[in-house]
Amino acid sequence: MDISTVLKLADELVFAKTGKHLEYLEEAILQGTLYGQKYSQIAEDFHLSEGHIRDVACKLWKKLSDVLEENVSKANVRYILEKAKFYNFSTIGNDNLTINNVNICPQSSQPSQATPQTEQTPKPHIDLGDAPEIFSFFDRTPQLTTLETWILQQHSRLIAILGISGIGKTTLSLQLIEQIQHNFNYIIYRSLRFSPTLETTLTNLLQIFAPKSETPQNIETQLSQLINYLRQHRCLIILDDIHTLFSSKQLAGQYQTGYENYHLFFQLITQITHQSCLIVNSWEKPREVVQLKKENNAIHCLLLEGLGEAAKEIIREQELLDEDCWQSLIDRYQGNPLWLEFTANLIKELFAGKVSEFLQCDTLILSESLQAQLDQQFQRLTSSEIAVMIQLANENEPVCLAHLIKKLDLPTSELLNAMQSLGMRLLLDVKECDRTRFFSLNPVLKQYVKNRYTERNN
Structure with missing residues (x-):
């Protein structure tokens, strides 16, 4: 039984017994335990003290012990949950399923006598905030179909729409709303172009769900409340321009000081059970998307290319x-x-x-407007990344890594990090031949680099 199945089973058992889902931190501790992490590692991932993690874990094991009527601990939790899954299932009537006398499918076995009525889909609450008005949309049918499949059929929790600036990420996201809005209770769009803190973003989102309630100041409580809303309601949340959260003049995907807890937010969205989907748009690939995608099939990336x-x-x-x-x-x-x-x-x-x-x-x-638009992205590059871009702009054909190592006066480790970072910024064209990768720039980027850097230095 894979870890996602174990987590889902634990949450269902607790909900059936208590009427409440696992709290986000409880589920995170359970997941970390199943992956073999120590409490100190879990604490580091969530920027919390080890003592606090131990306290929450102790209460979690007690809660699971009460539900499963066995002594559950960090050492045996997976064994007991798998045993519950495979050996303690019993069927009552035709529809009710119990585990250790806990009814997790409380449906009556009596056939319904009610006259069928036409069910009307409730109108979703749509809050597009500062979304731009879209006057024209050009055919992106394959991409819309892919997104719809990921969201409605595969129940993806986090989708990253990635692409160089100007490629149409925002337009595609807003068109997607038009296409699938009736499948959701809440649809929310927010741009992070002014780099709001996570506390500001969470406060803004929570006020949409409960406008008359006072928003808690504690970020842990805010996260817990938002996860609960994502469980109670089917929500589609779009966060645009998340690249503004990352530092300039540093390698791609490094958060600005004070914004590191967005990493925790995205991690929770992917790892904790809920029925909603978060879409993030960026011209820079978030590192956690790369890391979490390796172990979580609830994450998808769509690389948006030309029309x-x-x-x-x-x-x-x-x-x-x-x-x-x-x-x-x-x-x-x-x-x-x-x-x-x-x-x-x-x-x-x-x-x-x-x-x-x-x-x-x-x-x-390249018109001045086009160059000014590219300036926004290139101003974020490190000096080593710029050196690589200048070298590639002066090459007449794609080159391999060994060629760049020979040509550039950079330490090999610095060059490799710069290349990886440029890839995360979606600025490299990469082709593979005979198991060797070759790198180049597309004609627009090559001309831009010549205009802004090469010719200026001649």
């Missing part, structure tokens, strides 16, 4: 000419919706809408 054929609608809306050249324009700008909009405006203003004439320019043209 392809659908991008022609952007050019058509701008009323550009030379339709036979549109695909070349799309390919040159990677099908990125925002990059194409900036470029289409420039073509309209300076080339009278003639795409063929614009494509005759000797170099790839």
Whole structure:
């Protein structure tokens, strides 16, 4: 029996006996125990004292002992729960299932005599906060289908939508709401563009569920209350721009000082039983998504790429000419919706809408708006990452790691960390041939680096 099944069974048993689910910290301690962690390790993961973890664990073992009518401890909890699962099941009537005399499916075996009525889906509570208004949506049917499958069929608890800035993460998220909103009780969108603390974010979310209640100041209580709401209601929460929580001038995915407890929040969302889904949008891959995804099938990542054929609608809306050249324009700008909009405006203003004439320019043209937009991402890079980007911009073809080690005056460990970080920032194109990986930059990023760094230093 896998760990997720053990956790679910424990929660069902406790709820059936007490009418209350396991608290988030109780479930986290149980999970850590099942993974063989010491109390000190669990305490470190949750930024709590070892003494506090021991106190909560002691109460947890007592609670499980009462429910299972056996002496449960850290050493034997998995054995006892597995024994309960496989050996102590009995069926009463046709519908009721009991474990150690605890009824976990209290349904009457009597057939219902009520006349069937048409069930109406309640209208969800939708709070989009500071979500931008979407005027155009270009075909992302495969991505929407994938997200819908993960959420409604596979019951994913955390989904990361990742992609370079301008690729359409926010637009896709808001379109998804239109498509699946009737499957939820609450739908909430919030942007973290101004880097709110976790306390601020939790307070904001809790006020949506209980606007007249006083929000607790203790972050542990706030987390516990939110998890309870996610259990009681089917919720879809979208947190946009989470890359703003990470530090600039440091390797990717490192939280700013004072924001580290977001790691705990995302960890709890994935590890504790509930019926809701959190979507996070970022142009920088969160480290916990990488780490937790290895051991948790409730996490999914969607890497958003260019629009392809659908991008022609952007050019058509701008009323550009030379339709036979549109695909070349799309390919040159990677099908990125925002990059194409900036470029289409420039073509309209300076080339009278003639795409063929614009494509005759000797170099790839980046409008100032496009470069300013990329500045936001590149200002976050470390000096070693910038050195790698400059080297790749000057290469005529993809290169392997050994080539970069030879060319760059960087310690090997620093170079490897920089490469891994650039990958998490989604700034590298990677291809594999004969079990060797080759790295390059897409044409837009290559031209940007030349404009902003290489030519400036010449």
